[in-house]
Amino acid sequence: MRNQGNRERRSMEAEVEAAKKRCRELIEKIDCLDVATIKSNCKHTLLKLAHSEFSFLSRFPIHLASSQPLSVNLGHLEAIVYILQQPFITAVSRVCKPLPLSFSSKHKTLSAAASLNSIHVHIVCNLNKNPVWVIVSDRNPNYITWHSNNKTKGLKSRIQQVLDAAKSTNTLRPYSIILFFSNGLTIFNHQKLKDEFGASKLALEFSDSDFDFAEETEGEWVHVIPGMYKEACVLEIKVDHVVNNVISSEHEVKDSFLNVFPPEHQGENMNPNLGSSNSFSALLSQMKKVESTKMEDFSHDDDFINFDTTALIAIVSGISNGCAEELLNKPEVELRHRFKGNYDFVIAQAMSELQYPIHANLRAAVSGKRGIICESVLSEFKELVLMCGGANEKHRADQLLKCLLVVRDSPSERLIGLPTTRKLALKNKIVFGTGDYWRAPTLTANMAFVRAVAQTGMSLFTIEHSPRALTGN
Template sequence: MDDPDLSSDVPSCTSEEQIEAEKRRCTKVRDRIERLRIPDPCKRTLLRLVDSELRFLSRLSLSPNTSSPICVNTGYLETVVRILEQPFISGVSRVCKPVPLPRSSASKSVHVDIVCTLNKSPVWFIVSDRNPKCVSWLGFQKQRGLRARVEEVLSAARSSGTLRPDSVFFFFNSGIAESVSQGLTAEFGALDVSTDFSLLGLDVSEDHDEDWVHVHSLMGLHTQVFQLNVDCVGGGASRSDFGVAGMVSGISGDGVVSVPGDAFSSLILTMRPAISEASVCEGETINFDTTALVALVSGISNGGTERLLKMSELELASRFKSNSKFVMDQVKSELQSPMLMELRHVLAGKSGIICETVNSEFKELVKMCGGPSEKLRANSLLRHLRLVPDQPSARMMGLPNTRKIALKNKIVFGTGDHWRAPTLTANMGFVRAISQTGMSLLTIEHTPRALTGD
């Protein structure tokens, strides 16, 4: 949880065999870190920590027969890695890093073990592998109690801006005393969600050791998990927020267009129409940015590759100007991985939303660059989506405007963040820029496609 709190004790009379066992344990943790699907900076942080443990144990092995117990962080690192291995954890943006505290605080920062997304909400994890006997509520002697620690974490969470979570999870791998548990629930309204996590975290990863397969469960025998809700202002969506805007109107006044049997119509029909407040609130919702809408209606995605391949270089240059290579690269990409097939499993059973900024930008693009078929598909697609107001989340708007983090993109992705909906996008430059700020953001990547005028 905090640097003094991370460690756990190895029994006294530390033998060379016990030290070697700890080193093997560290090596296995290192292997699991290498397999994690998290950003490289987060992976490097974990590798640096486990390598530090290995160096410490190597020094210790030079004089193994010590009479006092040693403190190692292996159990703590194992717990952090087990959490990161869970399929319900996404959008990991920071691992084992400090988060600044308000200037009025005595300390400058607070240690947060994981900044990520859980159930479409930004959350923090604070992890402890300490012996329950060493975790007190009010503290003793010179050691701070957990109460002061919780107050600091909540203070950092509420003042954090871009990293601000909806909830903070305190994950006690070895459990805590009843008096400490009562303090969390009585004074901070914490919820004991240990049962929920035990149901979610079964059989998460495998270590292959000769002919044996070792399966790691998220929850140990005594593990306890508590959730503290942060008093976020304007961070969440509620049913009363819907109803400001209804279904998106078409590009023209023409009727709904659908070509039975074609891949585009088939894909759209797999989606759940967002025709009511409830259909958006039920959770299976995707926020579309302009790149996603263009990709869906593009002639490249809808059977136009063969005709484009038959065009001469002169025809391509005349039609697409300096973008002809860009377009032909997309044609090759489409032949290798058809866009509509790629998105079918992403969109099936989901409802879609777009904000006002995307709606107006997409309509203007199609009007200027789209051909007759692309306009018909755009009209049909827009009628299947729900228009919501530009309503970016406070944490997204808290980011400063830069060349890579433009206001328009903050509005588009921030509106998805407001509704707890992942944004379908090909704008990976913006996604990378957000990741570099440490913010956890729900996004789904697709390959880009351009309008062809078909």
């Protein structure tokens, strides 16, 4: 009996140590998640959960192994992090936290959702430019029941509740619900999801972007893919057949194009080298040329990038175009007189530019993309350049605008549906909402607005850049 007890103890010790090792590896993976994809508060939530698991394992009473089996949530957290590592996942705004619901009047009759103030989904993000909610399960597929019983809520009830919640809100409504069963799904449950909810296999391949171990072959170390999710079943349930905030017809796309420049003033006649830095010319050359606004010259698969006013100013600013060092060499008295209360702001930007040149940092974001701006941004940008820009900055502004499509202010229903507050100003909802309508990330330095949107639980695809000011160059 004593020998058997010792064997059980050693076996449990080994199991606990293996789980602690997985915990440490999981924490490392969370730390390495791209900050451009996942918000810092989401990483904090994941780290808190992972550290909690590690603390539990560190306190686990080995001597009670026979009466207290090892039960951890590691597999579930690992699956969530695996999903977050995928390149097609962007704009992660919420992870493992309840999503607050605001009901639209036309959906108040949905009984399953009406009694809820929030819904628990595991990831709120964008998948291939569309907002989605992700539900993750690492349970043994044989223990996932379709109908509810005394011990557990059935899969049918869980999915129905999530769908009702999704349809009950305009602002947070996802394009689809993604179901990730890391250990697979029984044929019965798979067929039920297909028949009753229209679930279909997600038309994307998940990649093993993470390598967990290596082995030696003929004197050389080679990476081995663990294949943890070879049995995984990934399904998609469309919330609506028609989603209002996604381009849904050729007529809508065509009507949204509004080019403010006559054809002879577009792309081919621009001369970005005149009065401009080499980095400015190189940046513009990375974008797709705007040579026409005819609908047949564009496809629904075109990659667009939406510029807000901060992005346009940053690109044409003298600070970004070779004047940073010159500014820093000028007498402080002269600069304080020139920039007044903005002195510290401008100096900090000039120092940042010398260390992190903004044109070089933006090149990857705009490469191969068609740049768009809405009418509101065009108007504000022109006004600022006219008032504060120098001759070179004005020239660069003209050249930049010739590379961009100007579209009508057409904010998506979900963005414009957010309550207008000091932090969620109407003008910003229009600018970012137009990018959302075009399924385009918005390039911006307005992180206060981005944070305010994230706090609502909405996933919004944005790309952050460092601010730059006009200097009169």
